[in-house]
Amino acid sequence: MDFIKKELVELGVDSGVAAYLAAIAVIAAIGLLCVAANWLTKRVVLGVVTSLVEKSRFQWNHYLLKRRVIHKLSHIVPAIIIYYGSFSFTDYQPIIEKGVMIYIVVVLLITVDAVLDVLNDVYTTYDIAKMRPIRGYIQVFKIIFYMIGIILVISNLIGESPLILLSGIGALSAVIMLIFKDSILGLVAGVQLTSNDMVRVGDWIEMPKYGANGDVIDISLNTVKIQNFDKTITTIPTYALISDSFVNWRGMQASGGRRIKRSVYIDAGSIAFCTPEMLERYKTIHLLEEHILDKEREIEHYNRERGIDRSNRVNGRALTNIGVFRAYVQRYLEEHPRVHRGMTCIVRQLQPEPCGIPLEIYAFSNDVGWAAYEGIQADIFDHLFAVAPEFGLRLFQNPSGADLKGMIGTERVYGRAVDM
Template sequence: MDFIQDWLINMGVEGAMVTYLANGIMIAVIALLSIIANYVTKRVVLNVLTYYIHNNRYQWDNYLLERKVFHKLSHVVPAIIIYYSSYLFPAYQHLIEKGVMLYIIVVVLMVLNAFLNAINDIYNTYEVSKARPIRGYVQVVKIFIYIIGAILLISNMIGESPVILLSGIGALSAVIMLVFKDSILGLVAGVQLTSNDMVRVGDWIEMPKYGADGDVLDISLNTVKVQNFDKTITTIPTYALISDSFKNWRGMQTSGGRRIKRSIYVDMSSVSISSPEMIEKFRSIHCLQDYIAQKELEIQQYNLEHQIDELNKVNGRALTNLGTFRVYIECYLRRHPKIHKGMTCMVRQLQAGENGLPLEIYAFTNDIDWGVFENVQADVFDHIIAVAPEFGLRVFQNPSGHDLKQMLTPEQSERPERGYS
C-alpha cells in the first residue's frame, strides 16, 4: 500500500485522492488475483484431477467428481486470498474478515452436503445397500451439520461464542422437538425397518391405505417413495411402515413361485355318478388311465367285502364325474411346464353357495414375472372351462340374454319386436 501511495505521489496526485486511488488499485489487484486463482484452480487443477480420476482403476472417486465436491471446494481459494489481504484495509479489516468467514462457512456446508451425497452414491453400488440403506442416516447427519453451520453463522455475525448459542438451544428443546418431529419419527422408523429387514429398495410392497402398490424406489429419513404399476409415484411417511400394516411381496419373489388361487363354479345339478359309458370315455384320457384302473379295483374290492347290491347306484361306492374331473385337473397342473413342482398343488372344493360349487385351484407358477403369471393362469382356466363339458359338468354363471333367448319357443324367437311410440 505504501509503495502504491508513493508511486501515486510521484505521479503528481495530491491530498485525499492518493488514499482513494491506492485503495481502488489495491482492490483491483486483489480482485484480479482472486480471478486468476479461481481460473487456475478450476481450469488447471480441476482438469488435471478430473483426468486422473477418470483414468485410474477406482470407481468411488468418480462419484466425488459427479457430485462436484472438488468444484465446490475450489470456491474457498479466492476467499482465502481476500481474507489474508484484509489487513491492507485496517478500517474495514474486521468487516471483511467477518464476511469472508460467513462465505467460507457456506462453502464448507455445500462441500459437506455434496460429500455426504457422494458417500451415499458409493454405498449404493454395493448389494448390501438394498437391505441396509443409509440415506436416512445421511440426512440426519446433514441436519446436524446444517444446525452447526447455522450456529456458526449466527455467532460470527453477532460476534459471540457458539457456546452461548448452544446453551440457549436447551431452552428451545420443546420447539426443536416439534419442528423435527417427523425427522425424529423417521429416524426411529428407519432404524427399525433396517434392523428388522422389513423393507428394501426394490421390494414390491402393497399398502392400500396410501394407495401404494408397486416397487420401492427410495427410503429416506421422512418418506418412502413407491412407484406403482401404473407408473405413478406414491410417497409414504417412513414411520407409517411401522405404525400401519403393509404387505411385502419379497418372499414371493425370492421363493421363485407365484400363487394361483382362483375358483370355477360348477352347476351342482350337473354332478352325477359316472355311468359305464362315461367311465369308458374317461379311460381314454391318458391322464386318468391309472386312476380309473386303481379306483375300479378299489371300489370292486370294497363292494365285494361289504356285499353291496350294485343294482342300486346309491349303495356302496362309485365314481363321480366331479371327483374324476378334480383328479384330472390335478394331473393337468402337475404336468403343466409352468407350474412349480416343488410347491403346493391341489384342487379343492369350497363351501357350496348360491352360485354353485366352487372348485378352487391352488398352485404356484415357476415364473414370478407378472405377464408370464397372468398368461399361465389364463391358459389353465381356459383349458379347465373348455374340458368341463367332457365330464358332463356345467360351469355356473348367471343367466345372460343368450340363455333367456334359448328358453323361448321358435315362434316366440321369430316374432318381430313391437315398437313403441
C-alpha cells in the same frame, strides 16, 4: 495501500482523492488476483485432477467428479486471498473478515454435503445397499452439519463463542423437536426398517391405505418412494411403514413360486353318478386311465365286502363326474411344466354357494414374473373351461340375454312374435 496513496499525493493528487483512488486500486488488484487464482484453480488444478481421476481404477474418484466436490472446494481460494487482503483496509477489516469467514463456512458445508453424497453413491454400488440403505443416515448427518454451520455463522456475526449458543439449545429443544418431528420419526423408523430387514430398495410392497402397489425405488429419512405398476410414484412417510401394516412380496419373489388360487364354479344340477359308458370313455383319457382302474377295484372291493346291493345306484359307493373331473385337474396340474413341483398343489371342493359348487385350484407357478404368471394361470383355466363339458359338467354363469331368449322360446320375425 498507504504506499499507493503516498505516491499519488507526490504526483499532486488531493489527499482525499488519493485515498479513494488507492482503495480502488487495491480492490481492483485483489479482484484481479482472485479471478486469476480462481481461473488457475479451475483450469489447471482441476484439469490435472480430472485427468488423474479418469485414469484411476477406483470408482469413488469418478463420483468425486460427478458431485463436483473439488470444484466446490476451489471457491475457498478467492476467499483466502480476500481475507489476507483485508489487512489493507484497517477500518473495515473486522467486517471483511466476518464476511469471508461466513463465506468459507458456507463453502465447507456445500463441500461436506457433496462428500456425503459421494459416500452414498459409492455405498449403493454394493449389493448390501439394497438390504441396508444409508441414505436416511446421510441426511441426518447433513442436518447435523448444517446446524453446526448455522451456529458458527451466528456466533461469528455476534462475536460470541459457539459454546454459548450451544448452551442455549437445551432451552430450544422443544421447538427443535417440533420443527424436526418428521425427521426424528423418520430416523427412528429407518433404524427399525433396516435392523428388522422389513423393506429394501427393489422390494414389491402393497399398501392400500396409501394407494401404493409397486416397487420401492428410494428410502430416505422422511419418505419412501414406490413406483406403482402404472408407473406413477407414491410417496409414503417412512414412519408409516412402522405404524401401519403393509404387504411385502419379497418372500414370494425369493421362493421362486407364485400362488394360483382361483375357483371354477360347477352347476350343481350337472353333477351325477358315472355310468359304465362314461367310465369307458374316461379311461381313454391318458391322465385318468390308471386312476379310474384303481378306483373301480377299490369301490368293487368295498361294496362286495359289505354285501351292498348295487341294483339301486344310491347304495354303496360309486364314482361321480365331478370327482373324476377333480382327479383329472389334480393330475393335469401335477404334469403341467409351468407348475412348481416343490410347493403345495391341491384341487379342493369348497362349500356350495348360490353361484354353484366352487372347485378351487391352489397351486404355485414356477415363474414369479407378472406377465409369465398371468399367462400360466390363464393357460390352466382356458383348458379347464374347455374340458369341463367332456365330463358332463356345466360351468355356472349368470344368465345372459341369449339364455333368457332361449327360455322364452320365441323370436321376433317381421315385427310379430312366433312360437318356437
